[in-house]
Amino acid sequence: MPEIVRIANDRLAVEVSSLGAEMQSLSSSDGRSWLWTGDAAWWSGRSPILFPIVGKAPGNRLTVDGRQMEMAQHGFARRSEFALASRTETSCSHRLAATDATRAVYPFEFALTLTHSLDGDTLTVTAEVDNLDEKPLPFGLGFHPAFLWPLPDGDGKPHVVELENGAEPPLARLEDGLLRPERLASPFAAGKLQVSSEMFADDAMIFLEGAGTALTYGVDGGAVLRFRFENLPNLALWSKPGAPFLCVEPWHGTAAAMGASDDLAARPFTTILPPGEKACFAFSVEIPA
Template identity: 80%
Template structure:
């Protein structure tokens, strides 16, 4: 079994697996559990990291630095074993560096470091990507955490996603896992969206632009999770219709567009790091006290 690291403070307890550096549980000190439990009958993920692509490539084939390679949906990091490089009472960091296996599909020297850190009622998950190569390195990155739906103590109550910027970002849909070119009317009204299973009958709802840097998810007049996003311009919401979880996914990068190039560097919102550069991407979630 992969090694599990526990971090805690007087408010929160988090467990992180070495496999994918994936959070396995997020609980408050009163015993309430906020993260999806990974029941494989619905979806075995809990909070995977998406790297070096977000979403699918056409036919799971990708051109990277002029080479054709196979790349599964959301990349390889979520299935890789990370090394524990830092552990404290309320903070831990795991790192994935280039190996022969990663070079076969992603021919760059890189380091991806994931840090889970607690501060009061807030958990921050940060990803730092370092280009250790001698040439520019393109990649996409995203977070895919799944939270309980309904939230603890909120059975039977409507759950709302409310954007901090009160925007109505246009909606994009997937076809066979690829991003459609059409931008559909926003399901948000005044920045608010009441989630329902029917919204996900056509897979994820993707908002490539305009969702802003923060939102809340929860019940009016009741429990809410508050999110802040750093360097993550894209947002997706996803579940399987009828499943008891909702994924709130901030990304920097999306699936390939239908009919577009399969070159990694040409994918929407790709980041390209110069040699020696490091970029940071993070989200924070505040848990109700």
């Protein structure tokens, strides 16, 4: 059975599972919960880590280091057991290292460390990828946290995503899980988007560039969650029509493009990490008091 680690301060409490190093709950000291519950009737995920790919590969097959491999959507890390590397009252780190099972589909030596840490009313989730191999390490990495929709005390009220940079980034869509080539008009107006269930009839809304490094998701006139992103140039918003959650997904890497190569190194926004080096990615969310 996966081990659950709880971290807390006087403002927030978080539970993290060793399976996928996935956050299971996020609550504030007033008793309100903010994270999706993982009800399998809609979607059993809560906050999976996406590695070594984000999204799908054509036919779930991927060319890696010259060899074709089976690779499920979003990669294997979210279904892998992580080891607890360190723990304090307000932080915990989980580590996934290469195993025979990972080498069979991803022939590299690596370590992926997920750290959840609390500071006041802010949660920060950091992913560190270490290339422990003697050859370059290609990968995509993304976060996939799901938050309640409606948020606490937000029943019947509009919910808005607002980009801090005020941009109107073009919209990309998926077809059979692969990235379509055309770009559509932005659903944002001066950086603001009132989310509605109908927006997700065609799967996720993806913004490859231009969404910036910060946004808010909140209730018009109510609670607002404030996000910041580090080394995560891509953004997706996803739900299922009628589902009571909204995923705010910062990525570095996307699904394969339709009609393009199935080579991992050729996927959009893939990181190619030199031997012996480390890459860091992070998001933070500030929870209102």
